[in-house]
Amino acid sequence: MTTTVTAWPPRPLPRISKIAGRYLVFDHEDASVLRREANTNGSLVGTLPQQPTQNMFLGLPIELRPEEAEALVHKNLARVVDDVAAHQAALLRSPESRAAYIQSLRRDKAAAHKVLAERAAQKAAVAAGKAGGRKKSKSKAEPAPAPAPSDGDDTLFASAPPPAVSSASTPRVADSPMDNFGVTPTSSRDLIPADVDREFEVSNTPQGPLARYLQDGGYHTTPGLRFGSEYSVYPGDPLRFHAHFMANQYDWDEEIPILDIIEGGRLATAVKKAFVIAGSDPSKGEAPENVIAYSIEWAGM
Amino acid sequence: MAFDDDDVPTASRQPAAGSEDAPTLEEEMEDGVADFTKLSSMFSKKGISGKTIRKGEKDFESHGTQAQDKVLEASRQAMEEVLGYTRIHRRDAWVRAWYFPDRFAELEGEDDDILLRERVVVVEHEKGNWMKDIGRSCPSSKDAHGAGRLWLLPEEALYLVERGTIDLWWPNKSFEELLPKPSGSEAQQSFGPDDYEAGLPLTLEAAYTLLVGFEGERGKTTFSKYHVFTHLKRGGFNILRAPQNPELPSESRVVSPSWYGFSLWQSLFSFLSLRQEPKVNSQGPLVAPGLYRSYHSIYQQLAIIPRHKPSPTPAESTEPQDPFKIFYHVWKSGGAPFSKRNPPPPDFRIAVTDTSDTFVPDLAQIESLLESTPYDPPNPAWQGPGRVYQRLKWGHRNVLVAIVDRGLVNFMRFGEGAFGEEKVYERFDNPRGRYRGGKGGRGGRGGRGRGRGRGRR
Numbered sequence: 157m158t159t160t161v162t163a164w165p166p167r168p169l170p171r172i173s174k175i176a177g178r179y180l181v182f183d184h185e186d187a188s189v190l191r192r193e194a195n196t197n198g199s200l201v202g203t204l205p206q207q208p209t210q211n212m213f214l215g216l217p218i219e220l221r222p223e224e225a226e227a228l229v230h231k232n233l234a235r236v237v238d239d240v241a242a243h244q245a246a247l248l249r250s251p252e253s254r255a256a257y258i259q260s261l262r263r264d265k266a267a268a269h270k271v272l273a274e275r276a277a278q279k280a281a282v283a284a285g286k287a288g289g290r291k292k293s294k295s296k297a298e299p300a301p302a303p304a305p306s307d308g309d310d311t312l313f314a315s316a317p318p319p320a321v322s323s324a325s326t327p328r329v330a331d332s333p334m335d336n337f338g339v340t341p342t343s344s345r346d347l348i349p350a351d352v353d354r355e356f357e358v359s360n361t362p363q364g365p366l367a368r369y370l371q372d373g374g375y376h377t378t379p380g381l382r383f384g385s386e387y388s389v390y391p392g393d394p395l396r397f398h399a400h401f402m403a404n405q406y407d408w409d410e411e412i413p414i415l416d417i418i419e420g421g422r423l424a425t426a427v428k429k430a431f432v433i434a435g436s437d438p439s440k441g442e443a444p445e446n447v448i449a450y451s452i453e454w455a456g457m
Numbered sequence: 458m459a460f461d462d463d464d465v466p467t468a469s470r471q472p473a474a475g476s477e478d479a480p481t482l483e484e485e486m487e488d489g490v491a492d493f494t495k496l497s498s499m500f501s502k503k504g505i506s507g508k509t510i511r512k513g514e515k516d517f518e519s520h521g522t523q524a525q526d527k528v529l530e531a532s533r534q535a536m537e538e539v540l541g542y543t544r545i546h547r548r549d550a551w552v553r554a555w556y557f558p559d560r561f562a563e564l565e566g567e568d569d570d571i572l573l574r575e576r577v578v579v580v581e582h583e584k585g586n587w588m589k590d591i592g593r594s595c596p597s598s599k600d601a602h603g604a605g606r607l608w609l610l611p612e613e614a615l616y617l618v619e620r621g622t623i624d625l626w627w628p629n630k631s632f633e634e635l636l637p638k639p640s641g642s643e644a645q646q647s648f649g650p651d652d653y654e655a656g657l658p659l660t661l662e663a664a665y666t667l668l669v670g671f672e673g674e675r676g677k678t679t680f681s682k683y684h685v686f687t688h689l690k691r692g693g694f695n696i697l698r699a700p701q702n703p704e705l706p707s708e709s710r711v712v713s714p715s716w717y718g719f720s721l722w723q724s725l726f727s728f729l730s731l732r733q734e735p736k737v738n739s740q741g742p743l744v745a746p747g748l749y750r751s752y753h754s755i756y757q758q759l760a761i762i763p764r765h766k767p768s769p770t771p772a773e774s775t776e777p778q779d780p781f782k783i784f785y786h787v788w789k790s791g792g793a794p795f796s797k798r799n800p801p802p803p804d805f806r807i808a809v810t811d812t813s814d815t816f817v818p819d820l821a822q823i824e825s826l827l828e829s830t831p832y833d834p835p836n837p838a839w840q841g842p843g844r845v846y847q848r849l850k851w852g853h854r855n856v857l858v859a860i861v862d863r864g865l866v867n868f869m870r871f872g873e874g875a876f877g878e879e880k881v882y883e884r885f886d887n888p889r890g891r892y893r894g895g896k897g898g899r900g901g902r903g904g905r906g907r908g909r910g911r912g913r914r
Contacts, residue, residue, distance in 0.1 A: 173662060173665075173666075175665055175666055175669055176669050176670050176671050176677075176679065176680060177671070178680050180662075180665070182660075182661065182662040182665075184537065184540040184541045187537075187540060188533070188537045188540075191533065192533070199863050199864050199865065200540075200864070201684065201863070201864030202619055202661075202687075203616065203619040203620045203687055203691060204539070205542060205544050205619065205620055205621035206539065206542055208619075208620035208621070208691060209691055209692075209693065210691060211688060211691050211692060213539075214864070215539070215540060215542075215619075216540055216661070217661075217662070217665070219863050219864050221863065239662065239665075239666050240666045240670075242666075243662075243663050243666040243667070244666075247627050247657070247663070251629060251653075251654070254653070254657060257657070258653050258657075261658060262651075264543060264545070265545075265651075268543070268545045332651070334650070334651040335548065335649050335650060335651050336547065336548045336650075337545050337546060337547060337548065337650060338545070338546035338548075338551050338553065338624040338650040338658060339543065339544070339545050339546070339624075339658065340543075340544040340545075340546070340618060340621070340624055340625070340658065340659070340660065340661060341543060341544075341660045341661070342543065342544070342660065342661045342662065343660060343661070343662050344660045344662040344663050347660055347662075347663060379862055379863050379865060381812070381862045381865055381867075391518045391519060392518070392519050392529075393529055393532075393533070395529060395532040395533060395536065396515060396516060396525070396528065396529040396532060397515055397516055397517065397518060397519070398515050398516070398517055400517075400518070
């Protein structure tokens with residue numbers, strides 16, 4: 157449907173954490189794999205640490221509906237883990253088994269140290285450049301030369317005393333970076349050992365035939381709450397496209413109130429969408445193959 | 458560049474690489490760790506807005522052009538970059554908190570006015586300005602060793618982890634070892650951010666597993682309650698859990714004098730008019746035959762169904778049941794400085810429901826929910842027929858019900874409307890607008906048919 161990413165190094169299946177009956181994705185790479193390769197975007201439900209005082213754009217975790225998670229598991233595109241049990245097991249293990257996680261924390265700290273030191277040096281270089289009457293044309297595109305004052309850009313540093321500036325913006329840079337930072341990783345990828353992760357894999361997730369059908373057909377969905385249906389259905393990534401359908405799922409023998417159809421049809425048509433009703437025929441195998449969907453538009457005659 | 462066929466695939470192979478500086482950084486990291494392409498964006502706070510992520514108007518469908526693919530790819534990359542951020546805490550602003558779920562587990566309900574039993578996270582370094590409505594200090598009567606330490610509710614702790622304010626740790630040592638008495642010997646060195654024998658920094662994901670659970674689990678919040686909490690905190694409100702056994706605030710017993718006077722006047726008025734009316738026949742007709750000089754006496758006879766009359770002290774009130782039970786008290790920001798110890802009467806009272814397991818409340822549920830809030834009649838200044846709708850909309854009690862659908866929070870306001878108190882027919886006898894006698898000065902404003910009803914459209 158959209159751009160597919162194939163050149164990534166092989167990585168484990170995206171991991172869906174089941175916590176208190178909800179299905180969440182914490183790893184940002186998993187989130188983008190699901191978005192790009194499994195046409196599943198979910199809803200961002202967390203506070204964005206970069207901008208925590210707004211409700212317009214939220215951050216990780218991503219929440220999936222149970223039947224969305226099930227549709228992914230069914231097609232072997234993701235796996236679900238009982239995350240509460242997995243964390244209890246991982247945290248109660250011997251401290252030695254945490255070595256890999258501690259290693260990853262230290263790696264993040266080293267990275268943070270590096271980036272922040274470079275940023276400070278870059279600022280210092282800009283300040284120095286300005287003081288020396290230079291344009292800051294180079295510094296923005298090239299952060300690398302800044303921490304290496306020995307070669308090319310010597311002149312930048314000659315014009316002003318750089319150590320004073322940089323140490324003011326990041327105090328105690330010279331100390332061990334390990335003691336200078338705390339890190340809160342978003343996902344527990346490095347905290348949960350692989351064997352624990354496998355042990356608590358969840359197999360029985362409530363399924364929804366329509367969710368499987370839409371996932372299989374390459375559609376994206378978002379919660380239908382805004383238009384009064386179960387799903388808003390998109391022909392591609394909702395970042396770029398408008399929804400085409402408002403979809404509801406019914407049981408095969410369920411009687412559908414005619415008012416539901418009129419309501420759904422009128423409402424969907426009024427917002428330039430079609431109303432979809434779908435059900436799965438239990439006598440004809442399993443979803444998504446046995447799902448039949450009809451779209452309804454209000455003729456408005 | 459726009460005609461270069463390789464352009465898009467290249468971009469998608471490095472989805473979060475952001476810009477050209479990434480490889481340079483990668484070369485510099487010689488620790489043997491490969492995955493550093495995203496480094497610069499990992500700690501950057503730049504570029505977060507709806508605009509960078511959603512570029513321009515959306516399209517109806519894919520038309521297979523590279524231009525469209527590129528715009529989508531740019532949106533996705535911007536989003537991935539934002540989501541790839543890692544929370545770091547600089548040493549000078551570092552606030553560590555410890556997860557001690559069982560320190561107050563045995564505390565009995567009656568004695569626990571600040572919900573210590575539910576508080577499972579203790580703050581080691583109290584820095585920052587987030588404490589005005591978050592956390593409570595433990596009194597020495599409950600915990601001699603840890604007296605004065607700030608303890609957090611699960612939703613508070615998780616929110617602070619999520620917004621990058623605190624660094625939550627899993628303890629390896631006892632409470633006493635990790636958090637010595639502040640007054641004790643200064644020689645005792647506290648543990649730094651790299652002392653992993655003391656404990657383990659937790660991930661955001663781990664914090665979710667420890668702090669979010671099902672309804673009724675001690676020391677955990679639920680997803681819907683957490684989403685309401687964070688939604689309001691992000692919006693700048695002050696929010697506290699409502700006291701569990703609420704004594705109705707004293708304001709509920711104060712009856713607004715002018716309102717009281719108004720209904721007294723009204724009942725006097727109706728008493729006078731009743732005397733002139735013919736006797737009502739219980740066999741019908743509904744309106745007794747006779748000579749009528751006002752609409753009022755006719756409508757009085759038509760009023761045979763008893764109407765709800767809001768009362769400051771409800772006759773029998775039932776205990777509200779979850780989920781239609783007030784869970785949060787909320788205050789608007791600004792104004793007088795907020796005190797979490799002695800909060801003023803809240804601006805909003807909120808019950809929390811979830812679309813997955815809740816239906817529209819029935820009458821008994823909404824009644825007991827409303828009766829658990831203080832009597833709050835419309836502003837006495839809202840007099841006259843022009844403000845009927847304002848009075849009705851406000852109601853005599855009100856409560857907000859938050860409805861959560863997968864992180865999407867909606868608020869519905871339920872008010873105790875009193876249609877029986879708004880007798881529209883009284884105006885029919887005063888076509889010039891001398892509304893309710895005595896208030897002649899304002900009468901000119903409201904005549905027949907005024908109000909925000911159909912007439913204005």
